[in-house]
Amino acid sequence: MPPNIPTILLLGTCDTKLSELLYTKSQIESTNATVLLMDTGRNPITHEEIAIPQSALLTTTTASIPTPDLTTLTRAEYITTLIPYATKKVTHLHEHHQIHGILAIGGSCGTTLAATVMRDALPVGFPKLLVSTMASGDVGPFIGETDISMMYSVVDIAGRNRIVEGVLDNAAGGIVGMAGAFLKRERGSTAEIEVSSRVRIGISMFGVTTPGVTRARERLEEVLGGCEVYVFHATGSGGRALERLVREGQIDAVLDLTTTEVVDEVVGGVLSAGPGRLTAASVRDIPRVVSVGACDMVNFGEVGTVPATFREGKRLLHEHNATVTLMRTTKKECVEIGRFIAGNLLDSRDRGQLRRTKVILPVGGVSMLDVAGQPFHDPEADEALFSTLERELEGSGICVMRDPRDINDPSFAVAVADELVKLIRQ
Template sequence: MSVVVVGTLDTKGEEIAFARDVIEAQGVDVHVVDVGVMGDPEFAPDTAAEAVAEAGGTSLQSLREGGDRGEAMDAMGRGAAAIAERLHGEGTLEGILGLGGSGNTSVATTAMRALPVGVPKLMVSTMASGDVEPYVGFKDVTMMYSVADIEGLNQLSRRIIANAALATAGMVASDADVEVEEKPTIALTMFGVTTPCVQTAREYLEDRGYETIVFHATGSGGRAMESLVRQGVVDGVLDVTTTEWADELVGGVLNAGPDRLNAPGEMGIPHVVSVGALDMVNFGPPDSVPERFEDRTFHQHNPQVTLMRTTSEETAELGEILATKLNDASGPVAVYLPLKGVSMLDAEGEDFYDPDADEALFDAVRDALDSNIELIEMDAAVNDEEFALALARKMDEYMSEAPGEIVPDGT
């Protein structure tokens, strides 16, 4: 059992030593990685700052002489990530803990994001009460707010650092006896407005003997899914909800970046795709919507989420993007079009019902999709049971035909 603790020993040595001692008192080994740049460490680490800088492609002397804090943090982040990956590969990193302000939060979480999902990752940070997306990304990084600055030990900091140290030690020392079955794994993408479709498809696939992982199409969800596809964790993707591309194109807050839809095709795994929730772009509260959209159609999903209807021009471009992405796939691909609506809000009588915008989307897919890719059009809405089952059955068919695929004995 071993925990890596990442910190700046030139400024936070006392606090890091305290965390180390708490962890070691639980019978867990500790490996301290020093990422301090400007001064000498307050105690000898297991991995020195010089080694971290070198792993980041530079030298500690260069960083000190350069005097650019941002450049130094970037380099130490790269180095810490490389060292964390190596220690994990050697079996000497079973969990990772970081302590610090904005600088070490950036460095330590860079190392954390380099590690596989499932490795315990805990960051005690002065930044944890704000926007943590830059630190967490799409990995399972736990952020703990330090309340006070991590500067000296006192009645408050001792308790918080001890809690973090005990939590990390507990995560690596405890055996949750989580059952892991060797089943082919299918990823599905879901939004609230496509939930019935995904639930029906998931239940069908699980009855057939597959394991399913559902990703919330919130930007980070799509990036997480594509990352796991590239890691080989996922064997097939049922991409019901491609809505993140609407945010990427129009400027919403839940975009997954321009590489969304790439990974399944790059890996050559089965990919069954639909156009779920491409009728909407996501923003925060109403006052967060940019003024340039003031004349658009909106739906208040909840006090924190405002949805905006995509236009015919936007859906046409989205259809072309989707088709162009899928044309490059090296594995089996099928595209399903629900001609009666792409979300709960796109049904007749609902706020986003717009047949012209939907038809622009469908026409663009029809025109841009290569003829060797299966295109199935159904006179159904995305959440209709018949549509969901058609998607699931196609996924099962592709999985059964995939070379070297472990396919369960379905019932």
């Protein structure tokens, strides 16, 4: 049974921010929570309050691998070297239920190190809070597709003063509250055990596939009763989050109706989810229905941000709104997109078990803009996508089906939802 009092892992560079870390530790302990202070500094520090010194992180059980001397490395090299050691330690603490929340404080280097450890070592749902001088700018590179909470330090974390201490006070209270909620969930109850047995389904959605996805979600909830449906906005980070949760085992089945992020990866748009999109469910072999929602478009920002090569090529552009410009995919690009999707669907350890994946192609249109009378309606480009998928997946065990309706047709949405239900029940 988990303890009643949460344990917080406090992470920071003790060679530069020991005073601030000790102050934060005392504020957390004033709530009766337990604190483990981990030193991620470049120069080793000895202090009785440090529970996990730098030396403990760098200890290796392999005699052939020498212990790195971080003091001889540049700042960038030290961060790159220490990250896997710190990640391994934090992973161990989490897997053995020894911590219930993590708090880190730092400048640009400390933030990079701490954020990477949080992303790589801890699953979505585990409390993560990072007080940083970088938190008022673009935090996307730090947070990625995870649920790290970032708090701006306002002034640099370089010595104690009323502003810094006020921010650290709030951070201490915040992480204790978050860890307490996590600990309560971890202890569990009859109701929570019942909730944890529900089928968890991930669905991908974009503005131009919203009607279809909404009806599919409603259908799943009607048929499967207490299932939990998580909708992911296909903006790059949404697709990465879907892949991550599938890898972590937090999703049991996927209705991947909107695979538009693949288009941006292949053609060069701004909403790519990376080269690994669609692979996690293949590796885990979970029930999955895939379609090609919004594969008729490449995403850019304002019209002026569309690369000159596309503008000069007289490509078909559509201003979705003042900040989003869409570009219609060509027949050639659709062939490349089909090959990419097929390749990632086949990226599994055991291709003999791919019968738990079905691909359903909406011949009537892959988005709101790809139906008769709309600007992106291009049956020839769609046919290039459909026929490529059929050809590339032939003999793989993956069932590929054509459906005459468009992706937002309510009856199509019900049909694909029902196909996923069949796979789940099998």
